[in-house]
Structure formats: C-alpha cells, structure tokens
Amino acid sequence: MIKKNRNGQEVIRLDGHDFILEEPSREVIREALFYVYYASTTGPVMEIEWVRDYPQFGPRNEGWGKDSPHRVWHDLREDVGEWRLEILTATPEEFAPFLTDIRVRRDRWHWMTDVTKGNKLMNRPAVKAVIEELDEEMSYFFPMKVFDRDTGELISDEYHYWVPRRRLWFEPEELLRSDRVVDKPFPGPFAIVDRAWELTHNQALRAVVAEYPFWGLSSSLTDVAFSNPVFHRLKSEGFTGLVENTATGHWDRNYFQNIGHFDDLIAAEKEAICHI
Incomplete structure (x- = not known):
C-alpha cells in the first residue's frame, strides 16, 4: 500500500526518516552564490546495488597519484590561499575501473530522478545536453545501465555518469583552526568545518x-557545485533530483532534499537592509 502525506505526496519511511516523492518544480527557493549537491534524494528508496565490485576513485590508486598525467594542476591567484585547481584528463578506458552499472527496485522506478547518485552522479540525456551546452570541455560522460535487482532485466540504458573535470583541493597547513566556526545545515565534504569556513568567508x-x-x-566525484546562473538554468528546465535544503541544522535535516547553499553575502546584506 502506498502511503501519502496530507498533501497527497507519496512517502516512504526508512530508518526513521521520510523520503517524499518529488514533484517537479522550476522554482529556485533561495538565492546563493553557488549551490552544492550533497546526497541522493532517491538512492535509499531505490535500494541501489552495484553490479560489480570496484575501487573507489582517488589519488591512492595506481597511476592516479599527485604527479599523474591524468591530473593537470593549475595555479590560482595568490590571494585564494591554500586551494589548488586540477583538471582531470583521462580516456573512458582509464576511468572504467571506477565505474559500475547499478541494480534498483523496479517497483520504485518512478522515484528515479533526472539527476541522481549512483556509483557517480547520473544524468538523463536532457540534463547531459544542458551541461554540455554550458561547460562542454570540462565534463566527462560515461554511459551506464540500470537493471532490475530481482530479475537482472535491463530497465534503462539512457543514463550517463557525469564527472566534472574541474576539481578544487583544499590543502591547509593547519586543520580545524579554533577561530573557524561555521555551522552548515547539510552533510558531506562541503560542510567540513575548514572547507565550509573558506567557502563562506574567503x-x-x-x-x-x-x-x-x-x-x-577534491577526489569525490559525487560532490559537485553549480554556479548561480547554472543552477537557475537547470531548475528552469524542470529537472528532478535538485531539491533545495530548507533545514536550519543537521538535527532537522530533510532526507528528500539534497542541495546546499553558499550564500552571496552581498545579496544577503542587501536583503537585511531592506528589512530594517
């Protein structure tokens, strides 16, 4: 039996948390300098499994260390501080060990979104087309397949894994400085204190x-940031899987939301003045 909330939305409760079936929306709720993807809104509901074992992508893998030809480093302006920019460069064959097809629950296939998190971030063709239009040279796409976890039958071969080639690494000499306090109401690498402080104040x-x-x-291929104009464009297309976080802290996180904000401080200051 399908459970619905008072608004008529389908709800699945897992481990004490409600997942709400997304209703497509073209609205951007909150203006920000940039937006970050930090979780899947559907992964736990779909009960995603990997078709095969695979090594986690990262610099510890053979051939992918700091001096790897697959990682081209670029200097940033000096006042940026302890951050480095790298551009990934590799053939599909060289990336293949880190990728795998997935299996999901067919009876919950209607929960599958246009952007979601499998082994890496997965995009439907319409999303892929927009990304290629906006930033063609800085993204890799790798075709993948989705199978029924019970029967092994092919459900979809339309998705592609998306790997943004542009990566930022924070390499501080000192970690967790006592004067760096920031509370981000979403989880993941973007919310680690030192990084969050830098992305908020630097x-x-x-x-x-x-x-x-x-x-x-860094090396996480599922932690992706979108500029303000790009996020607006993606939302204007009505793509699902980009649900803005409305929680005020980790304690009241909504598991059906997965987009965090790093505010534009100037815009925030202007808004504050307007309310005086």
Whole structure:
C-alpha cells in the first residue's frame, strides 16, 4: 500500500526518516552564490546495488597519484590561499575501473530522478545536453545501465555518469583552526568545518568559484557545485533530483532534499537592509 502525506505526496519511511516523492518544480527557493549537491534524494528508496565490485576513485590508486598525467594542476591567484585547481584528463578506458552499472527496485522506478547518485552522479540525456551546452570541455560522460535487482532485466540504458573535470583541493597547513566556526545545515565534504569556513568567508576563493559553471571537490566525484546562473538554468528546465535544503541544522535535516547553499553575502546584506 502506498502511503501519502496530507498533501497527497507519496512517502516512504526508512530508518526513521521520510523520503517524499518529488514533484517537479522550476522554482529556485533561495538565492546563493553557488549551490552544492550533497546526497541522493532517491538512492535509499531505490535500494541501489552495484553490479560489480570496484575501487573507489582517488589519488591512492595506481597511476592516479599527485604527479599523474591524468591530473593537470593549475595555479590560482595568490590571494585564494591554500586551494589548488586540477583538471582531470583521462580516456573512458582509464576511468572504467571506477565505474559500475547499478541494480534498483523496479517497483520504485518512478522515484528515479533526472539527476541522481549512483556509483557517480547520473544524468538523463536532457540534463547531459544542458551541461554540455554550458561547460562542454570540462565534463566527462560515461554511459551506464540500470537493471532490475530481482530479475537482472535491463530497465534503462539512457543514463550517463557525469564527472566534472574541474576539481578544487583544499590543502591547509593547519586543520580545524579554533577561530573557524561555521555551522552548515547539510552533510558531506562541503560542510567540513575548514572547507565550509573558506567557502563562506574567503572572498578571493568565492570570486573564483563564482566563475566556474560546475566544479567538484577534491577526489569525490559525487560532490559537485553549480554556479548561480547554472543552477537557475537547470531548475528552469524542470529537472528532478535538485531539491533545495530548507533545514536550519543537521538535527532537522530533510532526507528528500539534497542541495546546499553558499550564500552571496552581498545579496544577503542587501536583503537585511531592506528589512530594517
């Protein structure tokens, strides 16, 4: 029996948390300098499984260390501080060990979104087309398949894994400085204290990332940031899987939301003045 909330939305409760079937929306709820993807809104509901074992992508893998030809490093402006930019460069064959097809529950296939998190971020063709239009040279796409976890039957071969080639690494000499306190109401690498503080307060860094349509954080290929204009464009297309976080802290996180905000401080200050 399908359970619905008072608004008539389908709800599945897992481990004490409600997942709500997304209703497509073209609205951007909150203006921000950039937006970050930090979780899947459907993965736990779909009960995703990997078709095969695979190594986690990262610099510890053979051939992918700091001096790897697959990782081209670029200097950032000096006032950005302890951040480095790298551009991934590799053939599909060289990326293949880190990718796998997936299996899901067919009876919950209607929960599958246009952007979702499998082994890496997965996009439907319409999303892929927009990304290629906005930032063609800085993204890789790898075709993948979705199978029925019970029967092994093919459900879909339309999805592609998306790997943003532009990666930012934070390499501080000192971690967890006592003067760096910031509370982000969403989980994941973007919310780690030192990184969150930098992304909130380092104005030189913020000026740099505001110019990037898409970028990824360190070696994690599922932690992706979108510039303000790009996020607006994606939402204007009505794509699902990009649900803005409305929680005020980790304690009241909504598991059917997965987009965090790093505010535009100037816009926030203007708004505050308007309310005085």
